[in-house]
Amino acid sequence: MNIHRTTSPAIAFAVAAAGVGLFSLMDAAMKDLSIALGAYNAVLWRNLTGSLIAGALFLGTGQGWPSTGNLRLHLWRSFIVAGMAVSFFWAIARLPLAEAIGLSFIAPVIALYLAAILLGEKIGREAILASVAGLGGVAIILYGKFSGHCSQDALWGAIAVLFSAVLFAYNLILARQQAQAAGPIEIAFFQNLLTASVLALAAPWFLAPFVVAKAPMLVTAASLAIVSLLLLSWAYARAEAQVLIPVEYTAFVWAIAFGWLFFDEPVTATTLIGTALIVGGSLIAARVKPSAVNHVEIASA
Template sequence: MVPFLRRGHRLAGPALVTITAIGLLSIMDGMIKYVTMEHGAGQIAMLRYAFGSLAAAAVFFATRTPLPAGATLRPHLWRSVLVSITAVTFFYSLSVLQLAVALALSFTSPLFIALFAALFLGERPGRSILLALGLGFAGVLVVLWNELDVSAGGSLASGPGIAAALVAAVTYALAMVTLKSRAARDPAPTIVLLQNVFSCVLVSPLAVLQWTPPTGAALLLFCGIGLLGTAGHLCMAWAYARADASRLGVFEYTAFVWALAIGLFAFNEIPAPSTLAGAALIAGGALLASGRRKVREAEVEIGP
């Protein structure tokens, strides 16, 4: 049996919930890729968080979660700045890059998660985690080599799109590490509600500048995007409250499996052999994320 799925293993629950969350968010990314054809990244981010706020509020009040204290708002506002930057830059990359390229670049985020978790949370990833990260990153490089090699039939992606995807990977990693620092303190419904509300407000000025009236069908898509985003981040908050950020970060690589399915069924993309080879390396890295480690609550706050 796969090590992290052994009965009683403390990583099994958080790992499976994280993989589920990544699946939900990957489906959301596919829907966002579709709406980028007619709407700017700022407007997409604002509508995504507006509908996400409604879904998160419903969960918040249905679970009778206590209202957050004033001191709780400041760290969540700082984290929402990171989340907003991540959303706008990644949505922009989806609009100008192929889905596989944008997602492959985003898979560098577990490397940054492990780095920031060590710097800010005092986590010390073991050899298996470092090897898993290395295998996963090697898989990403294999995919990128094929996608960006013009002589092999690929197409060079734009510099701004690549830069935006890498910025999104860094800010996403910081956001997930700060999630770890708050997940042990605040209920998941509070975390997700504040993230959606604050992010919606933060990206609204950019949304106004890019505004294009959405059709009824587009509004339904945005509603689905908001629901998937809220469900995914609720799962993330639950998982990060129960396991190390550096260990769960490795499972970000499973998004590639979701990306293959979404590309095939939604965009008629047939994966190249090198893409499948990269996916195998990524999956192998994720499977190495096993082993027992004590869950450690962060003793520091991250942010200004």
């Protein structure tokens, strides 16, 4: 029996929504860790912890060793993920979760242009419309943020989110290639292990003493990332991307809730309006190239 065909789209959607919720909770945990440890140390320790958890799954399920080609792909993507994750979590330590998540939704629109540059795909009218909507949304969020008094940290935080979004857009393309070549447990293990190895190269300059009191939060963040990845991989194996893409944007609702609950962060009208435009642009992008906007949490876990 082919379970991929017998699974209800509604069940796949619900599982994907749970995955997004858990990933958003991980973002909140990483915000706490980034404030306490610094973004570099938070990401390094989370990936080391994730390596142990995913490594146990990798060995326990009898996964075979990946091919040389897969290892090269895992390693290259780990370089991109390292820069993307550190810049994003550095940013959310300085910005409200909702603003950072809203700005990050521009990544699928950027992915259209990267696909044109890297894969030779044509940029059509719909892609241009997606760009206008997305950039308009970014402009509105930034205007709302910086039209009044704001700190220099907030400005650099917004720049870091947009930089992370560019890396993430390229990561979307790599994630699609990776998902076609390897299973989710292999991806989770080698991405955690190799990303930690890449980050360890900078340890002589940035590594700080670990705060033992943050160990439970670290284990929580690593576990949430892995469970989210497995849930989303399960859902995307059983339903078309076009059915599940809208669930990605529930991350903004979770960001509002967790930002308010854990960090007492308000949400402004400009953030809501700007995010709505960015989401609209991303949905147009999904219609143009569904494979280029495969699930963001799968791509970044």
